[in-house]
Amino acid sequence: MxxxxxxxxxxxxxxxxxxxxxxxxxxxxxxxxxxxxxxxxxxxxxxxxxxxxxxxxxxxxxxxxxxxxxxxxxxxxxxxxxxxxxxxxxxxxxxxxxxxxxxxxxxxxxxxxxxxxxxxxxxxxxxxxxxxxxxxxxxxxxxxxxxxxxxxxxxxxxxxxxxxxxxxxxxxxxxxxxxxxxxxxxxxxxxxxxxxxxxxxxxxxxxxxxxxxxxxxxxxxxxxxxxxxxxxxxxxxxxxxxxxxxxxxxxxxxxxxxxxxxxxxxxxxxxxxxxxxxxxxxxRGYNKNVISIDKHEKIHEEDKKAGKVEKGYRFAVASSSGDYVDEHFGHVSEFYIYDVLGENIKFHEKRDVERYCNGPQECTGHDDKISGVIKCIEDCDGVLVLRIGFEPVTKLHEKGIKVFQMYSTIEEGIEKAVKLIDKAAK
Missing domain, CATH: 3.20.20.70 (Aldolase class I)
Structure with missing residues:
Protein backbone atom coordinates (compact mmCIF):
# COMPACT_ATOMS: atom_id res chain seq x y z
CA MET A 1 0.00 0.00 0.00
CA ARG A 284 8.91 28.08 28.06
CA GLY A 285 6.27 30.64 28.89
CA TYR A 286 5.88 31.51 25.20
CA ASN A 287 2.10 31.84 25.35
CA LYS A 288 1.10 35.21 26.78
CA ASN A 289 -2.60 34.36 26.56
CA VAL A 290 -2.56 31.33 28.82
CA ILE A 291 -5.75 31.36 30.87
CA SER A 292 -5.22 31.00 34.60
CA ILE A 293 -7.62 29.34 37.01
CA ASP A 294 -7.80 30.24 40.68
CA LYS A 295 -9.90 28.52 43.34
CA HIS A 296 -13.08 30.32 42.39
CA GLU A 297 -13.31 31.10 38.72
CA LYS A 298 -11.82 31.00 35.26
CA ILE A 299 -12.29 33.83 32.79
CA HIS A 300 -12.10 33.18 29.07
CA GLU A 301 -9.84 35.73 27.42
CA GLU A 302 -12.46 36.34 24.75
CA ASP A 303 -15.11 36.96 27.42
CA LYS A 304 -13.16 39.44 29.51
CA LYS A 305 -14.27 42.49 27.56
CA ALA A 306 -17.87 41.33 27.67
CA GLY A 307 -17.61 40.93 31.43
CA LYS A 308 -18.63 37.27 31.30
CA VAL A 309 -17.27 34.95 33.97
CA GLU A 310 -17.83 31.18 33.98
CA LYS A 311 -17.47 29.13 37.14
CA GLY A 312 -14.42 26.86 37.18
CA TYR A 313 -13.08 24.19 39.52
CA ARG A 314 -9.71 22.76 40.41
CA PHE A 315 -9.27 19.22 41.75
CA ALA A 316 -6.38 17.32 43.31
CA VAL A 317 -6.44 13.63 42.41
CA ALA A 318 -4.73 10.87 44.39
CA SER A 319 -3.52 8.49 41.70
CA SER A 320 -0.62 6.06 41.42
CA SER A 321 -0.85 5.84 37.64
CA GLY A 322 -2.38 9.00 36.23
CA ASP A 323 -5.34 6.96 35.01
CA TYR A 324 -7.39 6.04 38.09
CA VAL A 325 -8.36 7.50 41.45
CA ASP A 326 -6.63 4.70 43.36
CA GLU A 327 -4.52 6.12 46.21
CA HIS A 328 -5.17 6.57 49.93
CA PHE A 329 -4.75 10.21 50.96
CA GLY A 330 -2.07 9.25 53.49
CA HIS A 331 -0.08 7.31 50.88
CA VAL A 332 0.10 10.04 48.27
CA SER A 333 3.53 11.27 47.19
CA GLU A 334 2.21 13.35 44.30
CA PHE A 335 -1.16 14.79 43.30
CA TYR A 336 -2.48 15.11 39.74
CA ILE A 337 -4.07 18.55 39.45
CA TYR A 338 -6.95 19.06 37.02
CA ASP A 339 -8.88 22.20 36.04
CA VAL A 340 -12.52 22.15 34.93
CA LEU A 341 -14.44 24.78 33.00
CA GLY A 342 -17.92 23.80 31.84
CA GLU A 343 -17.55 20.37 30.27
CA ASN A 344 -13.83 20.75 29.65
CA ILE A 345 -11.47 18.81 31.92
CA LYS A 346 -7.80 19.64 31.51
CA PHE A 347 -4.69 18.31 33.22
CA HIS A 348 -2.77 21.17 34.84
CA GLU A 349 0.28 19.74 36.60
CA LYS A 350 1.65 17.25 39.13
CA ARG A 351 2.63 18.32 42.66
CA ASP A 352 5.00 16.39 44.89
CA VAL A 353 4.04 16.05 48.57
CA GLU A 354 5.60 14.29 51.55
CA ARG A 355 3.79 11.06 52.30
CA TYR A 356 2.71 11.07 55.94
CA CYS A 357 1.30 7.54 56.44
CA ASN A 358 3.61 4.50 56.42
CA GLY A 359 1.38 1.95 58.08
CA PRO A 360 -1.05 1.59 61.02
CA GLN A 361 1.62 2.42 63.60
CA GLU A 362 2.70 5.62 61.84
CA CYS A 363 -0.49 7.04 60.39
CA THR A 364 -1.73 9.31 63.17
CA GLY A 365 -0.51 12.36 65.04
CA HIS A 366 1.26 13.89 62.06
CA ASP A 367 -0.41 17.29 62.19
CA ASP A 368 2.51 19.10 60.57
CA LYS A 369 2.80 16.63 57.71
CA ILE A 370 -0.94 16.55 57.10
CA SER A 371 -1.02 20.35 57.12
CA GLY A 372 1.88 20.37 54.67
CA VAL A 373 0.01 18.10 52.26
CA ILE A 374 -3.13 20.23 52.52
CA LYS A 375 -1.14 23.44 51.98
CA CYS A 376 0.08 21.98 48.67
CA ILE A 377 -3.52 21.67 47.41
CA GLU A 378 -5.21 24.56 49.21
CA ASP A 379 -6.07 26.26 45.91
CA CYS A 380 -8.28 23.28 45.00
CA ASP A 381 -12.03 23.01 45.36
CA GLY A 382 -11.92 19.28 45.98
CA VAL A 383 -9.70 16.24 46.39
CA LEU A 384 -10.46 12.80 44.92
CA VAL A 385 -9.11 9.85 46.88
CA LEU A 386 -9.61 6.10 47.25
CA ARG A 387 -9.67 6.36 51.06
CA ILE A 388 -8.97 9.04 53.67
CA GLY A 389 -8.86 9.27 57.46
CA PHE A 390 -11.02 11.39 59.77
CA GLU A 391 -8.21 13.79 60.73
CA PRO A 392 -7.34 15.01 57.21
CA VAL A 393 -11.05 15.16 56.26
CA THR A 394 -11.64 17.57 59.15
CA LYS A 395 -8.69 19.75 58.19
CA LEU A 396 -9.69 19.80 54.51
CA HIS A 397 -13.26 20.82 55.37
CA GLU A 398 -11.86 23.65 57.51
CA LYS A 399 -10.10 24.91 54.40
CA GLY A 400 -13.28 24.63 52.34
CA ILE A 401 -11.91 21.72 50.29
CA LYS A 402 -14.47 19.00 49.58
CA VAL A 403 -13.47 15.33 49.80
CA PHE A 404 -14.66 12.68 47.34
CA GLN A 405 -13.93 9.02 48.07
CA MET A 406 -14.20 6.68 45.08
CA TYR A 407 -12.49 4.27 42.72
CA SER A 408 -12.91 5.29 39.10
CA THR A 409 -11.05 6.72 36.14
CA ILE A 410 -9.86 10.25 36.80
CA GLU A 411 -12.17 11.81 34.22
CA GLU A 412 -15.25 9.96 35.46
CA GLY A 413 -14.37 10.85 39.05
CA ILE A 414 -14.03 14.53 38.26
CA GLU A 415 -17.35 14.52 36.41
CA LYS A 416 -19.03 12.98 39.47
CA ALA A 417 -17.39 15.50 41.80
CA VAL A 418 -18.53 18.46 39.69
CA LYS A 419 -22.12 17.18 39.64
CA LEU A 420 -22.09 16.79 43.44
CA ILE A 421 -20.69 20.29 43.97
CA ASP A 422 -23.20 21.84 41.58
CA LYS A 423 -26.06 19.90 43.17
CA ALA A 424 -25.07 21.05 46.67
CA ALA A 425 -24.92 24.66 45.50
CA LYS A 426 -28.53 24.66 44.25
Missing amino acids: AINFAKSIQEKTFEHPCYNCIAHKYARMHIPVAPKCNVSCNFCNRKYDCINESRPGVTSGVLAPEEARDKFKVVKNRIKNLTVVGIAGPGDPLANFEETKKSIELIKKECPDITFCLSTNGLMLPAYAGELIKLGVTHVTITINAVDPKIDGQIYRYINYKGSTFVGEEAGKILLNNQLEGLKYLVDRGIVCKINIVMIKGINDKHIPEIVKKVGEYGAYMANIMPLIPVKGSVFENRDTVDEAELTSMRKECEQYLKQMYHCRQCRADAIGSLDEDVSAQF
Whole structure:
Protein backbone atom coordinates (compact mmCIF):
# COMPACT_ATOMS: atom_id res chain seq x y z
CA MET A 1 0.00 0.00 0.00
CA ALA A 2 1.76 3.16 -1.19
CA ILE A 3 1.58 6.40 0.76
CA ASN A 4 1.57 9.57 -1.32
CA PHE A 5 3.14 12.55 0.43
CA ALA A 6 4.76 15.67 -1.04
CA LYS A 7 8.06 14.24 0.20
CA SER A 8 8.77 10.54 0.03
CA ILE A 9 9.26 8.61 3.24
CA GLN A 10 12.89 8.13 2.20
CA GLU A 11 13.35 11.92 2.08
CA LYS A 12 11.60 12.35 5.41
CA THR A 13 13.83 9.69 6.96
CA PHE A 14 16.93 11.42 5.60
CA GLU A 15 15.84 14.64 7.34
CA HIS A 16 14.86 12.95 10.61
CA PRO A 17 17.66 13.38 13.19
CA CYS A 18 16.60 10.28 15.16
CA TYR A 19 16.53 7.96 12.16
CA ASN A 20 19.60 9.30 10.37
CA CYS A 21 22.85 9.97 12.24
CA ILE A 22 24.01 12.50 9.62
CA ALA A 23 20.78 14.54 9.91
CA HIS A 24 22.22 16.56 12.81
CA LYS A 25 21.63 19.82 10.95
CA TYR A 26 17.87 19.26 11.21
CA ALA A 27 15.76 20.05 14.28
CA ARG A 28 12.81 18.32 15.90
CA MET A 29 10.09 19.46 18.27
CA HIS A 30 8.39 17.22 20.82
CA ILE A 31 4.90 18.33 21.80
CA PRO A 32 3.86 17.13 25.31
CA VAL A 33 0.15 16.55 24.68
CA ALA A 34 -0.18 13.02 26.08
CA PRO A 35 -0.06 12.90 29.92
CA LYS A 36 -1.89 9.59 30.53
CA CYS A 37 -0.19 6.20 30.29
CA ASN A 38 -1.62 2.68 30.16
CA VAL A 39 1.55 0.80 31.12
CA SER A 40 3.38 1.11 34.44
CA CYS A 41 7.11 0.64 33.83
CA ASN A 42 9.42 -0.17 36.72
CA PHE A 43 12.01 2.24 35.32
CA CYS A 44 9.67 5.19 34.87
CA ASN A 45 8.84 8.21 37.02
CA ARG A 46 7.05 10.79 34.90
CA LYS A 47 8.05 13.88 36.88
CA TYR A 48 6.87 17.17 35.41
CA ASP A 49 8.46 20.61 35.58
CA CYS A 50 12.03 19.48 36.00
CA ILE A 51 13.91 21.80 33.63
CA ASN A 52 17.36 20.48 34.50
CA GLU A 53 16.62 16.82 33.80
CA SER A 54 16.78 15.27 30.36
CA ARG A 55 15.12 11.89 30.00
CA PRO A 56 11.96 10.43 28.46
CA GLY A 57 8.79 11.36 30.32
CA VAL A 58 10.04 14.70 31.66
CA THR A 59 8.32 17.92 30.61
CA SER A 60 7.77 21.39 32.02
CA GLY A 61 4.07 21.22 31.26
CA VAL A 62 1.35 19.56 29.22
CA LEU A 63 -0.19 21.33 26.23
CA ALA A 64 -3.70 21.16 24.84
CA PRO A 65 -3.75 20.50 21.06
CA GLU A 66 -4.49 24.16 20.32
CA GLU A 67 -1.60 25.23 22.53
CA ALA A 68 0.68 22.74 20.76
CA ARG A 69 -0.29 24.24 17.40
CA ASP A 70 0.33 27.79 18.62
CA LYS A 71 3.69 26.86 20.11
CA PHE A 72 4.63 25.05 16.88
CA LYS A 73 4.00 28.25 14.92
CA VAL A 74 6.30 30.18 17.26
CA VAL A 75 9.03 27.53 17.09
CA LYS A 76 8.76 27.08 13.30
CA ASN A 77 9.13 30.80 12.80
CA ARG A 78 12.34 30.88 14.85
CA ILE A 79 13.91 27.51 13.98
CA LYS A 80 14.10 27.39 10.20
CA ASN A 81 15.61 23.88 10.07
CA LEU A 82 12.68 22.30 11.94
CA THR A 83 11.64 19.20 9.98
CA VAL A 84 10.04 16.88 12.55
CA VAL A 85 7.26 17.09 15.13
CA GLY A 86 7.15 14.16 17.53
CA ILE A 87 4.80 13.07 20.30
CA ALA A 88 6.65 11.17 23.00
CA GLY A 89 4.56 11.70 26.09
CA PRO A 90 4.96 12.47 28.84
CA GLY A 91 2.67 9.39 28.89
CA ASP A 92 1.75 7.37 25.82
CA PRO A 93 0.31 9.08 22.70
CA LEU A 94 -2.11 6.22 22.05
CA ALA A 95 -3.45 6.36 25.60
CA ASN A 96 -4.35 9.97 24.74
CA PHE A 97 -5.43 9.36 21.16
CA GLU A 98 -7.95 12.18 20.78
CA GLU A 99 -5.39 14.76 21.94
CA THR A 100 -2.74 13.17 19.73
CA LYS A 101 -5.04 13.13 16.70
CA LYS A 102 -6.21 16.71 17.12
CA SER A 103 -2.65 17.99 17.62
CA ILE A 104 -1.49 16.33 14.41
CA GLU A 105 -4.47 17.64 12.45
CA LEU A 106 -4.02 21.22 13.68
CA ILE A 107 -0.27 21.31 12.97
CA LYS A 108 -0.73 19.63 9.58
CA LYS A 109 -3.02 22.51 8.60
CA GLU A 110 -0.26 24.96 9.44
CA CYS A 111 2.52 22.97 7.76
CA PRO A 112 1.30 20.09 5.58
CA ASP A 113 4.76 18.75 4.80
CA ILE A 114 6.12 18.53 8.34
CA THR A 115 7.23 15.00 9.30
CA PHE A 116 5.16 13.53 12.11
CA CYS A 117 6.40 10.74 14.33
CA LEU A 118 5.44 9.32 17.70
CA SER A 119 6.78 6.95 20.33
CA THR A 120 4.54 4.37 21.95
CA ASN A 121 4.67 1.34 24.21
CA GLY A 122 2.61 -0.40 21.51
CA LEU A 123 -0.24 -1.61 23.71
CA MET A 124 -2.88 0.18 21.64
CA LEU A 125 -1.16 -0.04 18.25
CA PRO A 126 -3.58 -2.60 16.76
CA ALA A 127 -6.45 -0.24 17.57
CA TYR A 128 -4.89 2.94 16.19
CA ALA A 129 -2.26 1.98 13.59
CA GLY A 130 -4.67 2.55 10.73
CA GLU A 131 -5.68 5.94 12.14
CA LEU A 132 -2.03 6.98 12.42
CA ILE A 133 -1.48 6.22 8.76
CA LYS A 134 -4.55 8.25 7.78
CA LEU A 135 -3.23 11.15 9.85
CA GLY A 136 0.03 11.10 7.89
CA VAL A 137 2.36 9.76 10.57
CA THR A 138 5.35 8.28 8.72
CA HIS A 139 7.67 7.23 11.56
CA VAL A 140 6.74 5.27 14.68
CA THR A 141 8.98 4.22 17.55
CA ILE A 142 7.84 1.24 19.63
CA THR A 143 9.45 0.40 22.96
CA ILE A 144 9.85 -3.39 23.13
CA ASN A 145 11.90 -4.50 26.11
CA ALA A 146 11.34 -8.25 25.76
CA VAL A 147 9.93 -10.84 23.41
CA ASP A 148 9.37 -13.21 26.33
CA PRO A 149 6.25 -12.47 28.44
CA LYS A 150 7.99 -13.74 31.59
CA ILE A 151 10.70 -11.11 31.21
CA ASP A 152 8.11 -8.44 30.44
CA GLY A 153 6.45 -9.39 33.72
CA GLN A 154 9.62 -8.30 35.57
CA ILE A 155 9.84 -4.97 33.73
CA TYR A 156 6.25 -3.74 34.07
CA ARG A 157 4.17 -3.41 37.24
CA TYR A 158 0.95 -3.70 35.27
CA ILE A 159 -0.83 -2.76 32.06
CA ASN A 160 -4.29 -1.25 31.74
CA TYR A 161 -5.94 -2.71 28.66
CA LYS A 162 -9.55 -2.06 27.65
CA GLY A 163 -10.49 -1.08 31.17
CA SER A 164 -8.91 -4.09 32.89
CA THR A 165 -5.62 -4.35 34.76
CA PHE A 166 -3.20 -7.20 34.03
CA VAL A 167 0.07 -8.09 35.74
CA GLY A 168 3.00 -10.47 35.35
CA GLU A 169 3.23 -12.92 32.46
CA GLU A 170 -0.40 -12.31 31.45
CA ALA A 171 0.34 -8.61 30.99
CA GLY A 172 3.49 -9.52 29.06
CA LYS A 173 1.58 -11.74 26.63
CA ILE A 174 -0.98 -9.05 25.82
CA LEU A 175 1.63 -6.32 25.46
CA LEU A 176 3.99 -8.34 23.28
CA ASN A 177 1.20 -9.60 21.01
CA ASN A 178 -0.03 -6.05 20.41
CA GLN A 179 3.47 -4.67 19.88
CA LEU A 180 4.35 -7.24 17.21
CA GLU A 181 0.92 -7.10 15.56
CA GLY A 182 1.12 -3.31 15.38
CA LEU A 183 4.70 -3.38 14.10
CA LYS A 184 3.81 -5.76 11.29
CA TYR A 185 0.74 -3.73 10.31
CA LEU A 186 2.75 -0.51 10.06
CA VAL A 187 5.73 -2.00 8.25
CA ASP A 188 3.50 -3.73 5.70
CA ARG A 189 2.06 -0.30 4.86
CA GLY A 190 5.35 1.50 4.42
CA ILE A 191 5.72 3.15 7.82
CA VAL A 192 9.30 3.40 9.13
CA CYS A 193 9.53 1.78 12.57
CA LYS A 194 12.28 2.14 15.14
CA ILE A 195 12.42 -0.11 18.19
CA ASN A 196 13.56 1.30 21.52
CA ILE A 197 14.99 -1.20 24.02
CA VAL A 198 15.94 -0.29 27.58
CA MET A 199 18.93 -2.42 28.60
CA ILE A 200 18.38 -3.58 32.19
CA LYS A 201 21.15 -5.50 33.93
CA GLY A 202 20.06 -8.84 35.31
CA ILE A 203 16.66 -8.76 33.59
CA ASN A 204 16.80 -8.37 29.81
CA ASP A 205 20.46 -7.65 29.03
CA LYS A 206 21.20 -11.23 27.85
CA HIS A 207 17.87 -11.29 26.02
CA ILE A 208 18.40 -8.19 23.85
CA PRO A 209 19.90 -9.96 20.77
CA GLU A 210 16.76 -12.10 20.67
CA ILE A 211 14.58 -8.95 20.76
CA VAL A 212 16.52 -7.32 17.94
CA LYS A 213 16.43 -10.46 15.82
CA LYS A 214 12.66 -10.83 16.28
CA VAL A 215 11.78 -7.20 15.45
CA GLY A 216 14.12 -7.40 12.46
CA GLU A 217 12.12 -10.37 11.19
CA TYR A 218 8.99 -8.22 11.51
CA GLY A 219 10.52 -5.50 9.34
CA ALA A 220 11.73 -2.89 11.83
CA TYR A 221 14.07 -0.29 10.31
CA MET A 222 16.36 0.31 13.29
CA ALA A 223 16.94 -0.64 16.92
CA ASN A 224 17.85 1.86 19.62
CA ILE A 225 19.36 0.10 22.65
CA MET A 226 19.40 2.55 25.56
CA PRO A 227 20.89 2.34 29.05
CA LEU A 228 18.56 2.15 32.03
CA ILE A 229 18.33 5.48 33.86
CA PRO A 230 17.87 4.59 37.57
CA VAL A 231 15.28 7.29 38.23
CA LYS A 232 14.62 8.26 41.83
CA GLY A 233 11.14 7.20 42.85
CA SER A 234 10.95 4.33 40.35
CA VAL A 235 11.03 0.62 41.22
CA PHE A 236 14.44 0.36 39.56
CA GLU A 237 15.94 3.43 41.25
CA ASN A 238 18.68 1.36 42.91
CA ARG A 239 19.44 -0.95 40.00
CA ASP A 240 22.84 -0.66 38.31
CA THR A 241 22.94 0.75 34.81
CA VAL A 242 25.23 -0.30 31.97
CA ASP A 243 28.37 1.64 31.08
CA GLU A 244 29.24 2.94 27.64
CA ALA A 245 31.48 -0.03 26.83
CA GLU A 246 28.74 -2.54 27.68
CA LEU A 247 26.20 -0.58 25.65
CA THR A 248 28.48 -0.31 22.61
CA SER A 249 29.33 -4.00 22.79
CA MET A 250 25.64 -4.92 22.78
CA ARG A 251 24.91 -2.63 19.84
CA LYS A 252 27.82 -4.13 17.89
CA GLU A 253 26.58 -7.65 18.59
CA CYS A 254 23.09 -6.75 17.38
CA GLU A 255 24.23 -5.09 14.15
CA GLN A 256 24.19 -8.49 12.47
CA TYR A 257 20.40 -8.49 12.80
CA LEU A 258 19.39 -4.83 12.39
CA LYS A 259 20.68 -1.30 11.88
CA GLN A 260 21.65 0.26 15.23
CA MET A 261 21.19 3.79 16.56
CA TYR A 262 24.30 5.15 18.27
CA HIS A 263 23.34 8.81 18.64
CA CYS A 264 20.25 8.73 20.90
CA ARG A 265 20.04 11.46 23.56
CA GLN A 266 17.08 9.96 25.50
CA CYS A 267 15.24 13.25 25.03
CA ARG A 268 12.62 15.03 27.13
CA ALA A 269 8.97 14.95 26.12
CA ASP A 270 9.19 18.69 25.34
CA ALA A 271 12.58 18.73 23.59
CA ILE A 272 13.15 21.32 20.85
CA GLY A 273 16.14 21.78 18.55
CA SER A 274 18.84 19.50 17.21
CA LEU A 275 19.92 16.39 19.11
CA ASP A 276 23.12 18.18 20.13
CA GLU A 277 21.43 21.39 21.24
CA ASP A 278 18.11 21.31 23.08
CA VAL A 279 16.71 24.86 23.12
CA SER A 280 13.34 24.02 24.70
CA ALA A 281 14.09 26.33 27.66
CA GLN A 282 13.91 29.29 25.27
CA PHE A 283 10.26 28.55 24.54
CA ARG A 284 8.91 28.08 28.06
CA GLY A 285 6.27 30.64 28.89
CA TYR A 286 5.88 31.51 25.20
CA ASN A 287 2.10 31.84 25.35
CA LYS A 288 1.10 35.21 26.78
CA ASN A 289 -2.60 34.36 26.56
CA VAL A 290 -2.56 31.33 28.82
CA ILE A 291 -5.75 31.36 30.87
CA SER A 292 -5.22 31.00 34.60
CA ILE A 293 -7.62 29.34 37.01
CA ASP A 294 -7.80 30.24 40.68
CA LYS A 295 -9.90 28.52 43.34
CA HIS A 296 -13.08 30.32 42.39
CA GLU A 297 -13.31 31.10 38.72
CA LYS A 298 -11.82 31.00 35.26
CA ILE A 299 -12.29 33.83 32.79
CA HIS A 300 -12.10 33.18 29.07
CA GLU A 301 -9.84 35.73 27.42
CA GLU A 302 -12.46 36.34 24.75
CA ASP A 303 -15.11 36.96 27.42
CA LYS A 304 -13.16 39.44 29.51
CA LYS A 305 -14.27 42.49 27.56
CA ALA A 306 -17.87 41.33 27.67
CA GLY A 307 -17.61 40.93 31.43
CA LYS A 308 -18.63 37.27 31.30
CA VAL A 309 -17.27 34.95 33.97
CA GLU A 310 -17.83 31.18 33.98
CA LYS A 311 -17.47 29.13 37.14
CA GLY A 312 -14.42 26.86 37.18
CA TYR A 313 -13.08 24.19 39.52
CA ARG A 314 -9.71 22.76 40.41
CA PHE A 315 -9.27 19.22 41.75
CA ALA A 316 -6.38 17.32 43.31
CA VAL A 317 -6.44 13.63 42.41
CA ALA A 318 -4.73 10.87 44.39
CA SER A 319 -3.52 8.49 41.70
CA SER A 320 -0.62 6.06 41.42
CA SER A 321 -0.85 5.84 37.64
CA GLY A 322 -2.38 9.00 36.23
CA ASP A 323 -5.34 6.96 35.01
CA TYR A 324 -7.39 6.04 38.09
CA VAL A 325 -8.36 7.50 41.45
CA ASP A 326 -6.63 4.70 43.36
CA GLU A 327 -4.52 6.12 46.21
CA HIS A 328 -5.17 6.57 49.93
CA PHE A 329 -4.75 10.21 50.96
CA GLY A 330 -2.07 9.25 53.49
CA HIS A 331 -0.08 7.31 50.88
CA VAL A 332 0.10 10.04 48.27
CA SER A 333 3.53 11.27 47.19
CA GLU A 334 2.21 13.35 44.30
CA PHE A 335 -1.16 14.79 43.30
CA TYR A 336 -2.48 15.11 39.74
CA ILE A 337 -4.07 18.55 39.45
CA TYR A 338 -6.95 19.06 37.02
CA ASP A 339 -8.88 22.20 36.04
CA VAL A 340 -12.52 22.15 34.93
CA LEU A 341 -14.44 24.78 33.00
CA GLY A 342 -17.92 23.80 31.84
CA GLU A 343 -17.55 20.37 30.27
CA ASN A 344 -13.83 20.75 29.65
CA ILE A 345 -11.47 18.81 31.92
CA LYS A 346 -7.80 19.64 31.51
CA PHE A 347 -4.69 18.31 33.22
CA HIS A 348 -2.77 21.17 34.84
CA GLU A 349 0.28 19.74 36.60
CA LYS A 350 1.65 17.25 39.13
CA ARG A 351 2.63 18.32 42.66
CA ASP A 352 5.00 16.39 44.89
CA VAL A 353 4.04 16.05 48.57
CA GLU A 354 5.60 14.29 51.55
CA ARG A 355 3.79 11.06 52.30
CA TYR A 356 2.71 11.07 55.94
CA CYS A 357 1.30 7.54 56.44
CA ASN A 358 3.61 4.50 56.42
CA GLY A 359 1.38 1.95 58.08
CA PRO A 360 -1.05 1.59 61.02
CA GLN A 361 1.62 2.42 63.60
CA GLU A 362 2.70 5.62 61.84
CA CYS A 363 -0.49 7.04 60.39
CA THR A 364 -1.73 9.31 63.17
CA GLY A 365 -0.51 12.36 65.04
CA HIS A 366 1.26 13.89 62.06
CA ASP A 367 -0.41 17.29 62.19
CA ASP A 368 2.51 19.10 60.57
CA LYS A 369 2.80 16.63 57.71
CA ILE A 370 -0.94 16.55 57.10
CA SER A 371 -1.02 20.35 57.12
CA GLY A 372 1.88 20.37 54.67
CA VAL A 373 0.01 18.10 52.26
CA ILE A 374 -3.13 20.23 52.52
CA LYS A 375 -1.14 23.44 51.98
CA CYS A 376 0.08 21.98 48.67
CA ILE A 377 -3.52 21.67 47.41
CA GLU A 378 -5.21 24.56 49.21
CA ASP A 379 -6.07 26.26 45.91
CA CYS A 380 -8.28 23.28 45.00
CA ASP A 381 -12.03 23.01 45.36
CA GLY A 382 -11.92 19.28 45.98
CA VAL A 383 -9.70 16.24 46.39
CA LEU A 384 -10.46 12.80 44.92
CA VAL A 385 -9.11 9.85 46.88
CA LEU A 386 -9.61 6.10 47.25
CA ARG A 387 -9.67 6.36 51.06
CA ILE A 388 -8.97 9.04 53.67
CA GLY A 389 -8.86 9.27 57.46
CA PHE A 390 -11.02 11.39 59.77
CA GLU A 391 -8.21 13.79 60.73
CA PRO A 392 -7.34 15.01 57.21
CA VAL A 393 -11.05 15.16 56.26
CA THR A 394 -11.64 17.57 59.15
CA LYS A 395 -8.69 19.75 58.19
CA LEU A 396 -9.69 19.80 54.51
CA HIS A 397 -13.26 20.82 55.37
CA GLU A 398 -11.86 23.65 57.51
CA LYS A 399 -10.10 24.91 54.40
CA GLY A 400 -13.28 24.63 52.34
CA ILE A 401 -11.91 21.72 50.29
CA LYS A 402 -14.47 19.00 49.58
CA VAL A 403 -13.47 15.33 49.80
CA PHE A 404 -14.66 12.68 47.34
CA GLN A 405 -13.93 9.02 48.07
CA MET A 406 -14.20 6.68 45.08
CA TYR A 407 -12.49 4.27 42.72
CA SER A 408 -12.91 5.29 39.10
CA THR A 409 -11.05 6.72 36.14
CA ILE A 410 -9.86 10.25 36.80
CA GLU A 411 -12.17 11.81 34.22
CA GLU A 412 -15.25 9.96 35.46
CA GLY A 413 -14.37 10.85 39.05
CA ILE A 414 -14.03 14.53 38.26
CA GLU A 415 -17.35 14.52 36.41
CA LYS A 416 -19.03 12.98 39.47
CA ALA A 417 -17.39 15.50 41.80
CA VAL A 418 -18.53 18.46 39.69
CA LYS A 419 -22.12 17.18 39.64
CA LEU A 420 -22.09 16.79 43.44
CA ILE A 421 -20.69 20.29 43.97
CA ASP A 422 -23.20 21.84 41.58
CA LYS A 423 -26.06 19.90 43.17
CA ALA A 424 -25.07 21.05 46.67
CA ALA A 425 -24.92 24.66 45.50
CA LYS A 426 -28.53 24.66 44.25
